[in-house]
Amino acid sequence: MTDDHKLLLDPALLGPTEGDAGPLLEAVAIQKRYGRNEVLRGVSFGVERGDVKAVLGPSGSGKSTMLRCLALLEPIDAGEVRLEGRTIGVRPSGSRSVRLPERELAHQRSDIGMVFQKFNLFPHLTALGNVMLGLTEVRKRSKADAAQVAGDILERVGLGARAGFYPSELSGGQQQRVAIARALVMNPKVMLFDEPTSALDPELVGEVLAVMEELAREGMTMVVVTHEIGFARKVADRVIMMDEGQIIEDATPDQFFDRPRHERTRRFLEAVH
Amino acid sequence: MNFDPAVFFAALTSQGFRNGALLAIALTFVAQLTAVVIGLVVALLRGSGNRVLRGTGWTYVWIFRAIPTLVQILFVWNALPQLFPALKEDWFSPFIAAWLALSINEGAYMAEIIRSGLLAVDEGQQLAARALGMTPSSVFRRVVLPQVTRVIIPPTANEFITMLKITSLASAISLQELLSYTQTSISITFRFAEYYAAAAIYYLVIVSIFMAFQAWLERRFQWRSQRGESGRLATTLRGLGAR
Numbered sequence: 001m002t003d004d005h006k007l008l009l010d011p012a013l014l015g016p017t018e019g020d021a022g023p024l025l026e027a028v029a030i031q032k033r034y035g036r037n038e039v040l041r042g043v044s045f046g047v048e049r050g051d052v053k054a055v056l057g058p059s060g061s062g063k064s065t066m067l068r069c070l071a072l073l074e075p076i077d078a079g080e081v082r083l084e085g086r087t088i089g090v091r092p093s094g095s096r097s098v099r100l101p102e103r104e105l106a107h108q109r110s111d112i113g114m115v116f117q118k119f120n121l122f123p124h125l126t127a128l129g130n131v132m133l134g135l136t137e138v139r140k141r142s143k144a145d146a147a148q149v150a151g152d153i154l155e156r157v158g159l160g161a162r163a164g165f166y167p168s169e170l171s172g173g174q175q176q177r178v179a180i181a182r183a184l185v186m187n188p189k190v191m192l193f194d195e196p197t198s199a200l201d202p203e204l205v206g207e208v209l210a211v212m213e214e215l216a217r218e219g220m221t222m223v224v225v226t227h228e229i230g231f232a233r234k235v236a237d238r239v240i241m242m243d244e245g246q247i248i249e250d251a252t253p254d255q256f257f258d259r260p261r262h263e264r265t266r267r268f269l270e271a272v273h
Numbered sequence: 274m275n276f277d278p279a280v281f282f283a284a285l286t287s288q289g290f291r292n293g294a295l296l297a298i299a300l301t302f303v304a305q306l307t308a309v310v311i312g313l314v315v316a317l318l319r320g321s322g323n324r325v326l327r328g329t330g331w332t333y334v335w336i337f338r339a340i341p342t343l344v345q346i347l348f349v350w351n352a353l354p355q356l357f358p359a360l361k362e363d364w365f366s367p368f369i370a371a372w373l374a375l376s377i378n379e380g381a382y383m384a385e386i387i388r389s390g391l392l393a394v395d396e397g398q399q400l401a402a403r404a405l406g407m408t409p410s411s412v413f414r415r416v417v418l419p420q421v422t423r424v425i426i427p428p429t430a431n432e433f434i435t436m437l438k439i440t441s442l443a444s445a446i447s448l449q450e451l452l453s454y455t456q457t458s459i460s461i462t463f464r465f466a467e468y469y470a471a472a473a474i475y476y477l478v479i480v481s482i483f484m485a486f487q488a489w490l491e492r493r494f495q496w497r498s499q500r501g502e503s504g505r506l507a508t509t510l511r512g513l514g515a516r
Contacts, residue, residue, distance in 0.1 A: 071404055102409050110406025120401035124419040124496050134405040166496045
């Protein structure tokens with residue numbers, strides 16, 4: 001995108017703040033099971049401020065579950081999620097930690113943006129209404145104020161002219177860009193993407209990846225579960241391979257794609273290429 | 274043929290029919306609206322994670338769907354005052370009794386309709402709303418409820434129309450609604466055809482107004498930037514025709 005293009009992010013909001021030593025977002029030995037099914041078996045990794053972490057792996061390897069745990073949408077059975085060095089989602093109670101009440105969880109979630117595979121736009125609201133809802137309901141901004149901010153951000157993802165349209169009247173690519181705007185408008189500290197282009201027709205993938213690439217370039221911290229090898233190679237700072245609820249490889253894109261250490265990664269890359 | 278148009282038109286324009294119709298409409302509205310509230314609560318109970326609450330909701334639907342509506346009306350009017358002497362006071366009128374019985378009865382049906390509406394909302398909707406940081410009550414009011422409403426409009430309109438017609442059961446507890454006025458008039462004049470025809474016209478007109486209201490409501494919940502003839506269904510049907 002050109003230099004005179006309006007930025008997606010307000011640079012003032014991205015500057016390093018206090019506690020900038022460790023990773024911005026960190027998973028520490030996260031375990032998660034559904035009944036007897038162990039979905040996450042001790043997942044640990046960190047994302048540095050401004051970095052993009054791509055997560056690859058076969059379906060059923062726990063990628064989506066991991067994102068939901070990071071977004072505090074699912075309680076974890078063991079381990080910790082840390083944002084800017086602070087443990088989130090739980091509070092200590094004696095020697096154990098208990099999950100925060102839903103109200104406090106909601107507050108913490110508003111700092112973490114999430115984009116879903118199936119967009120999950122609210123069908124009863126226009127594009128503008130979708131982007132406004134978090135501002136009015138969570139940030140308690142006035143309607144007029146929220147409409148202005150939301151309209152502005154829709155403009156920046158190239159959908160200014162579509163603000164009055166309902167999701168059913170938008171293409172998949174446009175819907176996903178609205179979904180990104182909806183998350184972005186909350187000024188999240190980190191954005192999580194759960195296979196954001198997997199539900200799109202091939203010709204619509206590019207427009208969504210372009211917005212994500214722009215976000216990365218402007219310094220947004222991102223965790224992206226994806227099957228887009230090209231995107232991972234070009235945009236990601238680190239690439240993770242997940243398999244059977246564990247991280248089996250965590251490397252730079254060059255290392256990951258050209259000299260994978262793990263046999264499982266090698267086989268996976270051959271299968272998806 | 275023995276049909277006297279003069280008797281028919283006199284009945285149609287009589288004060289008694291008008292009052293009876295207004296009473297039926299009033300009873301329909303208060304009973305149906307109360308039933309929607311009861312139905313929402315019972316539907317949420319049935320979807321609850323707590324076993325006792327879920328069982329309570331299930332039991333409600335089981336009991337009040339099983340017992341005939343007329344039995345419930347008669348029970349409330351005749352049996353409740355026997356069990357609770359406080360209800361022997363004047364304020365416990367046939368209208369109040371019918372309202373109570375019809376709401377409780379209809380609440381069981383509305384609970385199932387609203388439950389189907391809740392099940393119809395994609396779970397990704399709540400996920401996305403929660404991810405934004407919305408509180409549970411905010412998620413329910415701003416995201417779930419509007420989508421449930423859209424789904425339940427047609428079946429609820431059905432229930433509304435049914436409710437109008439079963440208000441006539443309240444004639445059994447001497448509520449002067451449309452049917453009981455008709456019966457009283459016939460017992461004096463023995464003009465069956467004219468009075469039943471007049472009552473039928475009233476029901477037809479009232480239901481037509483309900484239907485217009487339903488159509489307006491469905492258009493409001495179409496969620497398209499250009500609202501008009503081309504609803505989603507119409508578009509789909511045209512698409513099928515083009516194939």
